[in-house]
Amino acid sequence: MRAHQWMGDLLLTILFSALAAVGILIVDVTIAPVRVALALPLVVLLPGYAFVSALFPDPPTEDGAGFGTLERIALSVALSLAIVPSIAYVANFSPYGVTLLPIAVATVAWTVLFSLIGLLRRARRPPEDRYGVGGRAVGTVAGLFTVHQRRRGETPAPFEPENQRHVLLNVFLVFSLLALVAGGAYMAFAAPSLPAEEPHTELYLLSENEEGELTTTDLPTDLSGGETAPITVGIENHEGETQSYTAVVYQQEVVLSDDGQDVEGVESETELDRFETTVEDGETEQIGYDIGPTTDNDVYVWVLLYEGDAPDDPSPEDADQTTRLAFTD
Structure with missing residues (x-):
């Protein structure tokens, strides 16, 4: 496996986190679409993705055990929506309170730290045992809504539907994730337009x-x-x-x-x-x-x-x- 295949996703995570920190805290971007593009991944995806990468540096096995790209993204969104509020709760006890500065700094620091841990853990694995983002993500997403015919004794992959009821459950799962992301986008979009403290x-x-x-x-x-x-x-x-x-x-x-x-x-x-x-x-x-x-x-x-x-x-x-x-x- 080439270096960019097992390092690229986490290096991109670190780079984007740094870019978001500069744009939100230093440049103080106020253009709503740009602010959303910077804040949304940092709130609903990257902290959880870095954490999952640090915990699970291995790719899924041939029998379906482990986490592939789709499973990692789903788990990352769920974890991010738990990590960021936890950071805000801890920030409440800091001298700054629940304000943008401590929450953004702590979220970026969390993301960068666990991304580096994830890179270190992958580097210590043999090349064939390192997780990397492959070219099967689209096929995996399409497979959420297709009933698979498996050989007897074959272990199903996570979220792989075995019947139409499972397909409906996957539809509900995707809809729920999209709703969470849309909610995060709304908050990221609304935050800059909230009125400042009246003089x-x-x-x-x-x-x-x-x-x-x-x-x-x-x-x-x-x-x-x-x-x-x-x-x-x-x-x-x-x-x-x-x-x-x-x-x-x-x-x-x-x-x-x-x-x-x-x-x-x-x-x-x-x-x-x-x-x-x-x-x-x-x-x-x-x-x-x-x-x-x-x-x-x-x-x-x-x-x-x-x-x-x-x-x-x-x-x-x-x-x-x-x-x-x-x-x-």
Whole structure:
């Protein structure tokens, strides 16, 4: 057997895996058909094919024992659909989480590693005992749907139909594999078109607990008029670019319902303070501030956040982000 006959399939597997890694991770191909062509084999075929090749370096025997090309492909698809989700599950415990980078890198590494193991195991076999992709694959596929007449005592090959019922089972098997591949193709096609995270900003208030940790559960809400307490204003920028912000501290003196749950009216509104900051994309700015009501009446003290400059007459209704503390009896 010539070298290309027993090495070609696994060398091609390694080459394609490397090409897919470059196209998906480095070049970041976004053209849907190209992305599908790169991602689909890497998801539904190659990891399982490399694993099967490492486990079974021998060709099928004359009596039908072992795995031929068709059986290897079927088993490879089934194994790939178990291997890749397992890699994703393990990636969940990595610092990167279930994201494209760790899953793609681990899948390519798995495929290359077991392809090399498969090549090594085949190389250690005598030439006649090395599996190689022959020219009988088409005939093997056609044989799935043809009832074979065998001599007495002859062992049937895997998936070889002995009657029409077996032919129907093979039809169902091929249909199931095609459905799995189509599902993988759909996911590979849909993934690039899924909407990215919408640009947004997060605003929240924090205060120190007894252990000195910042938390949202111990905010000061029992202050009297004129008293202040330290808080931390947190601003997270997910806008996709560096963003400047203006924060306005704004007080409303409110009239509450008897149960204290609803605002029946607003008696006065006052701007207490404002400050500006700039936050890099993906970063969080935490600003210390002393906050408190100016009166003993029922008061809401708001932090209103605006992208860019704040208007001269701010209000909770026109702010980009809002949060508040309620100082009520």
